[in-house]
Amino acid sequence: MTDMMLKVENLHARYGAVEVLRGLDFEVPDGNVVVMLGANGAGKTTTLRALCNMCTTSGTIEMEGDDISRSKTADIVRRGVAHVPQGRGTFPELSVMDNLKIGAYTRKDKEVSADVDRWFEIFPRLEERRDQLAGSLSGGEQQMLAVARALMCRPRLLLLDEPSLGLAPLIIEDLFERFAQLNKETGLTMLLVEQNANLALDMADYGYVIESGEIALHGPAEQLKNDPAVQEAYLGA
Amino acid sequence: MNWNFEILPDFIFNGLRDGAVYGTVALALVLIFKATTLINFATGELAMLGAFFVYVLNVEQGWWLWLSIAVAMAVSAVIGAAVERALVRPFDPDDHLPVVLITLGLFLIINAVAGDIWNYQVRRVNDPFGHFPSWVPNGSELKTSSDGTIACLKNADGDLVEVARGTADADMCEMVGRTFFEVIGARLHYRTIGTWIGLALALIALAIILGKTKAGLAFRAVSSNAESARLVGVNTGRTLGFGWALASVFGTLGAALVSPALGGVNPNMMLTILIYALAAAALGGLDSLGGAVIGGLVVGLIKSVLVSWFGVVVLGQAYFSILQLAMAFLLILIVLLFRPAGLFGTRRIERV
Numbered sequence: 001m002t003d004m005m006l007k008v009e010n011l012h013a014r015y016g017a018v019e020v021l022r023g024l025d026f027e028v029p030d031g032n033v034v035v036m037l038g039a040n041g042a043g044k045t046t047t048l049r050a051l052c053n054m055c056t057t058s059g060t061i062e063m064e065g066d067d068i069s070r071s072k073t074a075d076i077v078r079r080g081v082a083h084v085p086q087g088r089g090t091f092p093e094l095s096v097m098d099n100l101k102i103g104a105y106t107r108k109d110k111e112v113s114a115d116v117d118r119w120f121e122i123f124p125r126l127e128e129r130r131d132q133l134a135g136s137l138s139g140g141e142q143q144m145l146a147v148a149r150a151l152m153c154r155p156r157l158l159l160l161d162e163p164s165l166g167l168a169p170l171i172i173e174d175l176f177e178r179f180a181q182l183n184k185e186t187g188l189t190m191l192l193v194e195q196n197a198n199l200a201l202d203m204a205d206y207g208y209v210i211e212s213g214e215i216a217l218h219g220p221a222e223q224l225k226n227d228p229a230v231q232e233a234y235l236g237a
Numbered sequence: 238m239n240w241n242f243e244i245l246p247d248f249i250f251n252g253l254r255d256g257a258v259y260g261t262v263a264l265a266l267v268l269i270f271k272a273t274t275l276i277n278f279a280t281g282e283l284a285m286l287g288a289f290f291v292y293v294l295n296v297e298q299g300w301w302l303w304l305s306i307a308v309a310m311a312v313s314a315v316i317g318a319a320v321e322r323a324l325v326r327p328f329d330p331d332d333h334l335p336v337v338l339i340t341l342g343l344f345l346i347i348n349a350v351a352g353d354i355w356n357y358q359v360r361r362v363n364d365p366f367g368h369f370p371s372w373v374p375n376g377s378e379l380k381t382s383s384d385g386t387i388a389c390l391k392n393a394d395g396d397l398v399e400v401a402r403g404t405a406d407a408d409m410c411e412m413v414g415r416t417f418f419e420v421i422g423a424r425l426h427y428r429t430i431g432t433w434i435g436l437a438l439a440l441i442a443l444a445i446i447l448g449k450t451k452a453g454l455a456f457r458a459v460s461s462n463a464e465s466a467r468l469v470g471v472n473t474g475r476t477l478g479f480g481w482a483l484a485s486v487f488g489t490l491g492a493a494l495v496s497p498a499l500g501g502v503n504p505n506m507m508l509t510i511l512i513y514a515l516a517a518a519a520l521g522g523l524d525s526l527g528g529a530v531i532g533g534l535v536v537g538l539i540k541s542v543l544v545s546w547f548g549v550v551v552l553g554q555a556y557f558s559i560l561q562l563a564m565a566f567l568l569i570l571i572v573l574l575f576r577p578a579g580l581f582g583t584r585r586i587e588r589v
């Protein structure tokens with residue numbers, strides 16, 4: 001049996017009076033890539049935000065056996081959860097270099113600049129633009145920056161919210177190859193929210209389908225891909 | 238039309254001196270605007286409070302002036318952070334009206350409390366740059382006007398040269414020396430140079446704090462994208478408190494630098510300065526620190542050269558002097574109308 005990176009039970013979340021999540025149960029095994037599919041407004045983004053305590057929640061969120069549902073966002077980051085929000089979430093008025101440095105905000109060790117070099121090696125475009133403002137980068141470059149920034153906190157769980165949004169198909173493929181490579185080489189666990197179900201299911205080990213704030217369907221990625229309901233709703237078959 | 242160019246340099250120097258003060262206060266406005274996109278109307282009154290701390294420590298307690306200024310800046314930092322924590326943070330940051338109303342209320346409360354403690358008389362303060370004692374050149378003689386408000390030196394040729402005005406009283410005049418350099422026939426007062434140095438040092442300190450420290454990086458990150466800043470583990474509340482503290486420090490510095498030129502401290506000393514600083518910040522771009530400084534200098538120049546020199550001296554229309562404040566409002570209006578982001582501000586482009 002694999003260890004659980006994340007174990008979520010009966011997760012509810014609300015914005016004001018609106019209940020967005022209505023009792024989700026899901027698990028992310030250590031080292032796996034888990035994908036969440038669902039229509040707009042189903043609660044995918046809220047699920048990721050709830051994990052980082054960015055909205056009002058109830059239920060339990062266990063990370064490696066510890067309940068983190070009441071932890072502060074900063075403490076959750078310190079535990080190793082990195083979140084690449086929808087719309088990239090870079091800091092447009094900061095340079096590429098500063099974007100990476102702020103990614104390591106919770107770290108106190110001396111290896112931050114070594115890590116910067118490491119991600120520059122993997123994303124050479126960012127090194128070329130290290131002194132440029134993030135806001136001046138192209139969409140694809142900004143997404144790379146958002147991912148590199150998230151990796152700067154040395155996460156063990158990477159939350160990716162629609163990384164393909166607004167990017168050209170070739171760039172999306174390149175990005176997903178990098179995700180797969182990261183997962184394979186470093187064993188980084190990922191929870192991915194994606195509209196691009198084909199690509200996401202190709203990369204993922206396991207998948208959940210959310211509808212109206214509830215889990216409608218789940219199973220190994222291979223099985224979901226062949227499920228007629230999933231094919232019709234998300235794979236355009 | 239009386240194109241009196243001879244006295245123009247005097248007006249330029251004065252304009253740049255006042256402008257440096259407006260720039261310093263505008264820095265305080267911009268720091269808070271960058272972090273929260275709201276105007277802190279209490280900026281001027283917090284600064285006035287800082288100037289009174291300098292007065293209490295230096296004049297009443299007899300502390301060394303520079304130490305008094307440093308301590309006042311530190312106390313202001315604590316007050317700024319406390320105000321943020323107690324009166325700003327409990328409110329929804331996206332709903333600006335309540336917080337702006339709170340800063341307006343704070344403005345009135347601080348003004349009233351200061352008025353109650355110190356009343357509204359001008360209390361004379363020591364000028365860190367005003368005069369260098371015992372500077373009476375050989376062959377000169379020190380003269381003071383009977384009410385002690387003007388000090389003059391009688392030089393070897395028998396001409397009277399004014400060296401100090403307004404702040405000198407009878408016993409101070411014994412101490413009065415020269416308070417200015419002569420540059421291209423104009424008086425460049427030590428106080429003016431001191432104000433510029435003060436602003437320059439403040440800018441350098443700010444550049445180091447924001448550019449080189451982790452707290453400064455966090456502040457810039459929160460200003461740029463508060464949600465992402467939280468997601469990388471920045472405590473946004475504490476970072477905003479830090480911004481308020483920094484802003485209060487700069488406000489106090491500006492007030493401490495300007496108070497000798499105003500003849501002293503009084504609870505209303507920052508009212509008009511806040512208006513000019515607002516004009517400066519609007520002109521420079523409300524989220525641009527460099528813009529605030531340049532905006533301050535430009536507003537100072539407009540006020541001094543355009544209104545006081547051109548209006549009063551050249552056109553000979555004394556009523557121009559009462560239009561100075563109106564000019565500041567007009568400037569704010571024009572900037573907001575034609576270039577809402579100011580000269581150096583960020584024009585927000587939202588990618589959807």
